[in-house]
Amino acid sequence: MSQFLISPATTWNRVNHEDMKVKDWIEPSYAQLENRFDVVITGVPLSRSSISASAASEYPDSFRKSWNFFTTYSIDEDVDFRALRIADVGDVKMHGTNILQCHENIEHAITDIQKKCPDSFYVQIGGDHSITAPIIRSLAKHTGKRIGIVQFDTHLDLRSTESDGPSNGTPIRQLLDAGIIRGEDVYNIGLHGFYNAPSLMKAANHYGVNRITLKQFRENGAEKQIAEVMKALQDKVDIVYVTVDMDVLDITYAPGVPASTPGGMRTDELFDLLYEVGKYDIVRGMDFVCLDPYRDTLEQQTVKAGTYAFLTAMVSRYVYLK
Ligand SMILES: [Mn+2]
Secondary structure, eight states, X not given: OOTTEEOOSSOOOOOOOSSOBHHHHSXXXXXXXXXXXXXXXXXXXXXXXXXXXXXXXXXXXXXXXXXXXXXXXXXXXXXXXXXXXXXXEEEEOOOSSOHHHHHHHHHHHHHHHHHHOTTSEEEEEESSGGGHHHHHHHHHHHHOOOEEEEEEOSSOOOOOHHHHTTSTTOHHHHHHHTTSSOGGGEEEEEEOTTOSOHHHHHHHHHHTOEEEEHHHHHHHOHHHHHHHHHXXXXXXXXXXXXXEEGGGBBTTTOTTOTTOBTTOBOHHHHHHHHHHHTTOTTEEEEEEEOOOGGGSOTTOHHHHHHHHHHHHHHHHHHHHHO
């Protein structure tokens, strides 16, 4: 049990069919933490901390609803990944107005999960990008290990906490300033266009954050790019955390992301990157943030892209690491 987790609004039951959907596969284990799962999913429904007005707090529930659209069989891999044991432990309990209290609850919930499920892979569904700071704080404090970050993002997220507080513009800065992570262990992939001010580039240089622009990634391709980043990280860190800000996607692919922009990544490129990331055992956790389902199209194209991205990482882990 964790007192920092509650049952979500959308619930499914685990059902064994010949033709299994994702909703039948993911086992409900709300607030119950058991060490028998390969993967633990936690909803982190917080977006009062978003700089752009956002209902990303509603994404964990939309993510769960979308499980009805997908099967556990991948035609690309010709594999059914239902044997991957996966739990939905529910949502982090949030305070109505107090963002710092919400962040503390996130940190406590992730610590409880690590204590009870030490061998699992941790998937967090945001929420806005501010949630990544308490998640990494918990991972760092609980494991005592040096953590590398692979960040897919249009932005550096290095805004100063003095002007922007613990918002979704500052998670990486918060962690660097607190000495939880080192700039050289952060790899931001997907930066592009006209969305990062010169002072933020100055900060990136100051902290030594690695930047791989969208253009550079396209020259290398997903396999080579992730291999390069993982090779560098494996020499420095003990574990890697992958944070996917859905605003890395081009606005035409991600209408349901308040800060998505023209000139961004295509969905197939993000899927390829997550497929590559799934091959590496050093990656111990992942989050998906800043997707606001209230802004999405009627067909829920962004929500479905988020679920597809998650499933791509899962099937790759299943094929390469089972
Ligand atoms: Mn971000």
